[in-house]
Amino acid sequence: MAGSSEGQSYGASKAFEGTSAMSPGGGAISGGGTGVGGGSGLGSQDTGGPVNLTKNDSQQQQQSNSSADNQTPWQGQANAAIIMLALAGLMLMAANMIKPTNPTLLWVKRGLAIGATALGSMVAVIGMNLISRYNQQMQGGIFLAGGGIIAVLGAIAAIGSFHGSASTQLETGATQLTNQDAAYQSFMQHSSWNSGDINGMYKVDTNLYRVDYPSGTNYYTWNGDQGWNFVRNVPH
Numbered sequence: 001m002a003g004s005s006e007g008q009s010y011g012a013s014k015a016f017e018g019t020s021a022m023s024p025g026g027g028a029i030s031g032g033g034t035g036v037g038g039g040s041g042l043g044s045q046d047t048g049g050p051v052n053l054t055k056n057d058s059q060q061q062q063q064s065n066s067s068a069d070n071q072t073p074w075q076g077q078a079n080a081a082i083i084m085l086a087l088a089g090l091m092l093m094a095a096n097m098i099k100p101t102n103p104t105l106l107w108v109k110r111g112l113a114i115g116a117t118a119l120g121s122m123v124a125v126i127g128m129n130l131i132s133r134y135n136q137q138m139q140g141g142i143f144l145a146g147g148g149i150i151a152v153l154g155a156i157a158a159i160g161s162f163h164g165s166a167s168t169q170l171e172t173g174a175t176q177l178t179n180q181d182a183a184y185q186s187f188m189q190h191s192s193w194n195s196g197d198i199n200g201m202y203k204v205d206t207n208l209y210r211v212d213y214p215s216g217t218n219y220y221t222w223n224g225d226q227g228w229n230f231v232r233n234v235p236h
Helices: 005-018 054-068 075-097 103-134 137-160 164-170 182-190
Strands: 200-203 208-212 216-222 228-235
Touching: 075 103, 075 137, 103 137, 182 200, 182 208, 182 216, 182 228
Parallel strands: none
Antiparallel strands: 200 208, 208 216, 216 228
């Protein structure tokens, strides 16, 4: 019977067979199927929330920051050279400004000069390393020249501080007197030394004078009519 339950079941079965996903020859999905690309595929029916890209963005930012870091292999040496060059310059300046009117200041002057020489030499070595190892001609040349100059000037100041007549030339404002100067003539009149026994006489400050002898150096103050007063002796 057309309206019986068996007839309805048979019709439904035939209808299902007409839309089967498999072709009669066992082929792939037919054109009537719901493929991924068309109809109700994954691309058109995805109802999920937005994709979270925070992690990816964070990773990209970290990679960007790490790539921006200074990776120069000689940067540490260059920074150290800059600091040492500045310190050496300050030490040399201080050494040349100190007036060694007492033994303590004299040794401070020597220490600063020796320190400036050591730091300048280290900067020059760094400059040579940048040139020879990393081929940094300009930067290495600057450190080599600057450090070398500081080292030489520091050595001159250090060596001069151990010699009476040479060290007086490094004292700020020290001028050598001649036999025509009033202070020189006055000193010779009041001193038991004659001009042949004096290596040199210098005016260090307003009323402070330095006299170099073969055996050492003496400092005196001269107050005009009040005469000469002995300050100290620095033996050679």
